[in-house]
Amino acid sequence: DADVTQTPRNRITKTGKRIMLECSQTKGHDRMYWYRQDPGLGLRLIYYSFDVKDINKGEISDGYSVSRQAQAKFSLSLESAIPNQTALYFCATSDGGAGGIQYFGAGTRLSVL
């Protein structure tokens, strides 16, 4: 089984719908992250959490919210999806060590019509 699991892997939704992307990890890491990937723009950080009680906005948090339900679970919500949120979304975890390595899920491909 994968260390970082994202569900669903693919999702098509309509403008205005609320959607949740889920992430769970078995690495035992405290730190979790949500990124979106767009062609030519690389990975941009949406939200990150350094422990269960810590939630921080990344560089592109508008239109998104997150919930850290447990050390192992970190979900991303789009309250009212819009077409420019069509992208590939990645969840990642890292340990608390200096310059910690990030471990990524396989991604969720989201299309907003």
Add this chain to the structure above:
Amino acid sequence: AQSVTQLGSHVSVSEGALVLLRCNYSSSVPPYLFWYVQYPNQGLQLLLKYTSAATLVKGINGFEAEFKKSETSFHLTKPSAHMSDAAEYFCAVTPGGYQKVTFGTGTKLQVIP
């Protein structure tokens, strides 16, 4: 604040030729530097990491990178390209501690038979 610049969004090399992917960074403190690789339909995985222990860092699959402080560069090389090296490569930087990681925009490597 830190940043990463990857020169060339697409690089093509012949099988057996040298691979050189360029990365320049900006950081106000000594950085941790990473190269990640993304194969089609997969998440990112670590290729190698610089932690100041040695300026030449060896990674998986025959890749290595050299940290040059005077040039603020961390270029990725491989002496002989293999077809299986076709992927997208991301350079990343972090000051460490409770600071986030900043990713470059990525370089897609094409290997021509």
